[in-house]
Structures are given as structure tokens and as C-alpha cells.
Amino acid sequence: MPEPVQSPSYRSPWMEDEVADVAALARTFFEREVTPHAERFAAQHQVDAETWRAAGAAGLLCVSVPEEYGGGGGSFAHEAAVLWEQGRSGDDALGYAVHSSIVAHYLLAYGSEEQKQRWLPRMAAGELIGAIAMTEPSTGSDLQRIRTTARREGDHYVINGSKTFITNASHAGLVVIVARTGGEGARGISLILAEVEGADGYQRGRVLEKIGQHGQDTRELSFTDLRVPVENLLGEQEGQGFYQLMRQLPQERLAIAISAVGSADLAVELAVAYAKEREAFGAPIATFQHTRFTLAEVSTDVLAGRTFLDYCIGLHLDGRLDAATASRVKYWSTDLQCEVADRCLQIFGGYGYMMEYPIARLYAGARVQKIYGGTNEIMKELISRSL
Ligand SMILES: Cc1cc2nc3c(=O)[nH]c(=O)nc-3n(C[C@H](O)[C@H](O)[C@H](O)COP(=O)(O)OP(=O)(O)OC[C@H]3O[C@@H](n4cnc5c(N)ncnc54)[C@H](O)[C@@H]3O)c2cc1C
Structure with a gap:
């Protein structure tokens, strides 16, 4: 048998240095300000107002809004970095995408100069939530x-x-x-x-x-x-409302897809760690072929999901993401997220069904991704009309 070669870690082409800095900032923010409070947020059915202000103070809100309106002055790549890190952190409490990737962008795209000046800086600071x-x-x-x-x-x-x-x-x-x-x-x-x-x-x-x-x-x-x-x-x-909505929906759907694949990536990481540590019949469950094949498959699914996502992010950065392609990545990635969360949960046995295990939260949180932002059936309707 040849020596196994370690797979190179995957790096998205849009994750250039400055974007990677935003991703690192977002990772630290979710690790410190969100993940430790997940159970409390769930019990109170909301994050704290302070969580929004902390995100604003860290420069993580409205990252792709121009600096003249208080934003980070970045591109959708910066937005994608935060969405990815939120998915990777397992957080689904902070309504970041709605606030930053959606509402701020309606204002940016269609708002008057006065409306932008009035609201965007406060949104970027986390003082006004959308x-x-x-x-x-x-x-x-x-x-x-x-x-x-x-x-x-x-x-x-x-x-x-x-x-x-x-x-x-x-x-x-x-x-x-x-x-x-x-x-x-x-x-x-x-x-x-x-x-x-x-x-x-x-x-x-x-x-x-x-x-x-x-x-x-x-x-x-x-x-x-x-x-x-x-x-x-x-x-x-x-x-103009309906047409304004239709023009913004591709970005909204792409944002959902990013969080979906980020969350699936975390599910695989959690399942791999658990499989190596949990023993049954005198051996770690990772030694059973079925477990190894499941992990091989879901890790491949996530890698395929990332490359599809990166293709769509690239299109969006070029201003070329059309409604049908955005629908494709939304439905496919959220189906993938649900499937991967389900298969990874199975590896945890009964513990996977316990809410104190993050995999249980990932599984329960995933389901709605196939429903909001346009249901996956509506996505297929839109795609089929383009064929
Ligand atoms: C947790 C959560 C958060 C949400 N956040 C927001 C938000 O912030 N703002 C907001 O405005 N909305 C929000 N939504 C609403 C969400 O976008 C809608 O639930 C979604 O668009 C589906 O609408 P509906 O629930 O009325 O289902 P319906 O439209 O009644 O659909 C019911 C079923 O019929 C299917 N269906 C309908 N039409 C067709 C068709 N033509 N062909 C095939 N199948 C079809 C659907 O796919 C679905 O399976 C949220 C929903 C949830 C659950």
C-alpha cells in the first residue's frame, strides 16, 4: 500500500488575504460572543441587543456596504466570509443575513441618498436592526x-x-x-x-x-x-416592489447556500471527531467500515458543495449570477445540508438526538433552509422555466 497523502485543505478562490482577515475576525466573534451563549439565546428566543452592537463594533455588519455609509467597503466576498464563518460556528440565532446581506442591500440598491445616510451607518453599528x-x-x-x-x-x-x-x-x-x-x-x-x-x-x-x-x-x-x-x-x-425583490433574491439565495454548506462542513467535522472517540464492541466506531464510508461520502459531498458555491460566488462577484443559477445553488446546498446533518447525527447514536449536542441543533436548524428564501420546489420551478 502506498503511504497515504494528506489532502490539501481547501481554500476558496475568493478568500484573498483581506477577505481571510474578515473571516478570521468573524470566527473569533462567533467563538467569543455567540457560541458560548447559544443555549441562553435559544431559551430567550433571541440574541442580546449587545450581540448586535458587538458585531457592529467588530466591523462585521454591512461589510459590503461602502465606507461612506459606515460599512466595511468590501465586496460580496467579505459578506460571504462572514456567512461562511457563521455557518461553520453552528450559529443560527443571529439574523445576520437578513440584516446585512438583504435589508442593507435593498437600501443600497434602491434607497435615496438621504435614506442611505440616515439608516445604513446605524445598521453597520448594530444600533438599528433590519x-x-x-x-x-x-x-x-x-x-x-x-x-x-x-x-x-x-x-x-x-x-x-x-x-x-x-x-x-x-x-x-x-x-x-x-x-x-x-x-x-x-x-x-x-x-x-x-x-x-x-x-x-x-x-x-x-x-x-x-x-x-x-x-x-x-x-x-x-x-x-x-x-x-x-x-x-x-x-x-x-x-416597483416586486421587481426590486426579484432582483435582490439571487443574493439572498446565495447567502442561504453559503450558510448551508458551512453548517454541513461543521457537521462532518463533529462527526469525524466523535467517531474517533466513541467506542462500541471494543473499538472506536470510526473503525467500522460503514462509519468510514459515511464519513468519506459526506466529506466528499461538502467538498463538492464548496466548489459549486465558489462557482456561484465568483459569478455574483462578476455581476453574472442569474436567478436560475441562484435557485440551483439554494436548493441543492440546503438539500445537501439536511442530508449531511442527518447522516452525521446518526453517527452520534442516541446522543445525536440530545439538544445539548451541537449536531442535534445543526439537524433541527437545517430543515427550514429548504423552506425560506423561496421553497426548494419554487427554486425548481424557476430553474425549469429557464431551460
Ligand atoms: C423560520 C422562518 C423564517 C422566515 N423568515 C422570513 C422573513 O424574515 N421574512 C419573510 O417575509 N418571510 C420569512 N419566512 C417565510 C418563508 O419565506 C415562507 O414560509 C416561504 O416562502 C413559503 O411560504 P409558505 O410558508 O406560505 O408556504 P406556501 O407558499 O403555502 O407553500 C406550501 C407548500 O406548497 C409548495 N408550493 C407552493 N407553490 C408551489 C408551486 N407553484 N409549485 C410547487 N410547489 C409549490 C411549497 O413549496 C410548499 O412545499 C420565514 C419562514 C420561516 C419558517
Whole structure:
């Protein structure tokens, strides 16, 4: 038998020196400020307000927003580095992607100069947290059927309706509300930025009990004659909301895919360590062929996932990530995450089913990744339309 050759550790092509520095910073942040508090965050169904401010102080929020708006001045590679490290840390409590990769980018892409100056620096500091409210109790995938209305009354919109499953809903001070300013269908939809702290007519509903991601503040929201100044419309005219959403969704889906493969990578690492240490029938379970083959397969799956991800990140950095490719990487990576988490959990036997073991949290937290950001069935619909 030839001597085994150690596999070289994989390095993403976009992980250039400065991006690697951001990744190292993010790793330290999650190790110190998030992972030690995971159980407490899960029990209280939210991170601390201080966690957001610490992320801001470390320079980890809005890393791809220009410096003139208080951001890090980086590219999506910097954003990807933080998302990857969050996935690798096993954290699913901090709604980083919604705040930094999604809401900040709506503002950046469509906001007026005044809106950007007003909100982005506070978002980068972790003082103002962002949420996006699209989904309603009666419609999720079929976004064109939303019923929340924004009626123009003088120099205000008067907003009425209800939303559900909203990430960051406890902490959010700035909510992108998807509302109907015009008639039926896509052309009647606008995005309106509401500063909600202490606003009359803005109600946070109950914190939803989920099967995983317990540290995430997912809630219902309702609006009863919520008055928002007309200058808070995103974009120059009404009726642009649906198209604004469609243009931003590839980045949102790519962000989900990054966290998915990062989390799967961690699951494999945990399973390898456990398999070497746990004994059964007088030997470490890593000596059984079935265990070794499982680990061989899942580690290969993750490596394949990383290369696919890197291809898509490269496309996005070049401004060439289309909706179908983003849908492909979202559905495929989140399916991979669920499959890998399940197979790795099995290696832990009964301990894998205990919440005190991180693998159990990875398994439970993974499931929703196939649902939000557009369900994986909708992803396949979008891909098939492009063929
Ligand atoms: C933890 C969590 C966090 C979330 N965060 C947010 C958030 O921050 N903001 C926000 O706005 N939303 C959020 N969502 C909502 C999420 O985006 C929706 O749940 C999702 O889009 C699906 O909508 P739905 O739940 O109404 O399911 P439905 O649209 O009712 O779909 C039900 C089922 O039917 C399938 N289906 C529907 N249409 C088709 C079709 N045309 N072809 C094939 N199958 C179809 C779906 O794939 C799914 O399996 C979150 C959800 C969860 C669970």
C-alpha cells in the first residue's frame, strides 16, 4: 500500500488575504460572543441587543456596504466570509443575513441618498436592526397575492395588514414592508421602510415556537393604521416592489447556500471527531467500515458543495449570477445540508438526538433552509422555466 497523502485543505478562490482577515475576525466573534451563549439565546428566543452592537463594533455588519455609509467597503466576498464563518460556528440565532446581506442591500440598491445616510451607518453599528416583511398568513410562495395595503393619505402611507414568520422581528427597528400601493398583481406592490420603534399601529405578535433555530426571534407582525412618511418609499415610484425583490433574491439565495454548506462542513467535522472517540464492541466506531464510508461520502459531498458555491460566488462577484443559477445553488446546498446533518447525527447514536449536542441543533436548524428564501420546489420551478 502506498503511504497515504494528506489532502490539501481547501481554500476558496475568493478568500484573498483581506477577505481571510474578515473571516478570521468573524470566527473569533462567533467563538467569543455567540457560541458560548447559544443555549441562553435559544431559551430567550433571541440574541442580546449587545450581540448586535458587538458585531457592529467588530466591523462585521454591512461589510459590503461602502465606507461612506459606515460599512466595511468590501465586496460580496467579505459578506460571504462572514456567512461562511457563521455557518461553520453552528450559529443560527443571529439574523445576520437578513440584516446585512438583504435589508442593507435593498437600501443600497434602491434607497435615496438621504435614506442611505440616515439608516445604513446605524445598521453597520448594530444600533438599528433590519427585517423584511413579505410573508403573510395566507400567502408565502405566491408573493403577488399579498394583501397588506399602504394607502396614501397626504404625505403619509397608512399601512394595514399582517405578516408572519418574520426573522429579527423582536430586535428590528427598521422593517422593509412589502405592501400593496396599487391594484392587483405584481405591479401594485411597493417596498416601504418603516421605523417601527414605538410607532403607533405597529404590533409585534407572539414569538413563534419552531422545531429549530430557537435563538432566532421569528414573530408575527401586524399593522393597524401604521403611518409612514411617503419619503420612506423605496425607489422613485410606487409599484416597483416586486421587481426590486426579484432582483435582490439571487443574493439572498446565495447567502442561504453559503450558510448551508458551512453548517454541513461543521457537521462532518463533529462527526469525524466523535467517531474517533466513541467506542462500541471494543473499538472506536470510526473503525467500522460503514462509519468510514459515511464519513468519506459526506466529506466528499461538502467538498463538492464548496466548489459549486465558489462557482456561484465568483459569478455574483462578476455581476453574472442569474436567478436560475441562484435557485440551483439554494436548493441543492440546503438539500445537501439536511442530508449531511442527518447522516452525521446518526453517527452520534442516541446522543445525536440530545439538544445539548451541537449536531442535534445543526439537524433541527437545517430543515427550514429548504423552506425560506423561496421553497426548494419554487427554486425548481424557476430553474425549469429557464431551460
Ligand atoms: C423560520 C422562518 C423564517 C422566515 N423568515 C422570513 C422573513 O424574515 N421574512 C419573510 O417575509 N418571510 C420569512 N419566512 C417565510 C418563508 O419565506 C415562507 O414560509 C416561504 O416562502 C413559503 O411560504 P409558505 O410558508 O406560505 O408556504 P406556501 O407558499 O403555502 O407553500 C406550501 C407548500 O406548497 C409548495 N408550493 C407552493 N407553490 C408551489 C408551486 N407553484 N409549485 C410547487 N410547489 C409549490 C411549497 O413549496 C410548499 O412545499 C420565514 C419562514 C420561516 C419558517
